[in-house]
Amino acid sequence: MSQIRLNSFKILPTIIKNLIIINTLVFIAQNTFTPARFDINLNELFALHSWDTPYFHWWQIVTHMFMHGSFTHLLFNMLTLWMFGSMIENIWGDKRFLLFYFLCGFCSAIVHLIYLTIYDHSLINQGYYVLNNSATLGASGAIAGIIAAFIYYFPNSYIYLYFFIPVKAKWLGILYFAYELVAGLINSPDDNVAHWAHLGGGLGGYIMVVLWNKNKNNRNFY
Numbered sequence: 001m002s003q004i005r006l007n008s009f010k011i012l013p014t015i016i017k018n019l020i021i022i023n024t025l026v027f028i029a030q031n032t033f034t035p036a037r038f039d040i041n042l043n044e045l046f047a048l049h050s051w052d053t054p055y056f057h058w059w060q061i062v063t064h065m066f067m068h069g070s071f072t073h074l075l076f077n078m079l080t081l082w083m084f085g086s087m088i089e090n091i092w093g094d095k096r097f098l099l100f101y102f103l104c105g106f107c108s109a110i111v112h113l114i115y116l117t118i119y120d121h122s123l124i125n126q127g128y129y130v131l132n133n134s135a136t137l138g139a140s141g142a143i144a145g146i147i148a149a150f151i152y153y154f155p156n157s158y159i160y161l162y163f164f165i166p167v168k169a170k171w172l173g174i175l176y177f178a179y180e181l182v183a184g185l186i187n188s189p190d191d192n193v194a195h196w197a198h199l200g201g202g203l204g205g206y207i208m209v210v211l212w213n214k215n216k217n218n219r220n221f222y
Contacts (some may be wrong), residue, residue, distance in 0.1 A: 026067055104141065107142075
């Protein structure tokens with residue numbers, strides 16, 4: 001398993017810092033350049049739409065990762081990215097972490113688009129939040145891959161729920177992805193979360209990190 005370079009350890013690594021800045025600026029733009037003020041709809045252009053609709057554009061597979069539906073949505077995603085991603089970026093370095101992040105987001109988008117095609121979802125299912133035109137947006141899919149990588153490297157690390165309840169990362173991760181799977185299979189019409197997008201990002205991230213470490217010993221899950 002790769003070792004952290006202690007002399008270059010950063011509390012807020014470069015890529016994560018820039019992702020937080022970019023996501024925040026995009027959120028400000030979303031709330032500034034609204035259809036009510038300008039003749040433009042950023043969500044229609046850059047959020048991810050089903051590929052069998054006229055709203056779909058190829059760049060949405062990337063741009064949807066930088067858009068959010070509310071301030072709390074943005075805050076939770078960026079906090080989760082920092083919590084789980086900082087150690088991973090310190091292990092891998094900037095370039096590899098950024099590549100991994102985008103690949104996880106790509107896997108998330110593809111799985112979600114396949115899901116929309118198979119189930120012909122008529123709901124306004126926004127993936128990580130609800131808006132219009134069946135648009136999906138948010139960094140949650142890419143972050144799910146980061147969570148999977150963290151569980152792989154640090155399965156026995158303690159995550160403190162509500163700041164004082166210690167839970168090992170492996171159990172918290174298993175519960176999280178199990179919940180996403182069950183909720184995705186139930187497919188409740190009142191559920192506005194794209195669980196399959198989260199599962200796609202998490203599965204893609206886990207497969208990548210296993211392949212990247214296939215010749216290394218990582219026997220610390222138990």
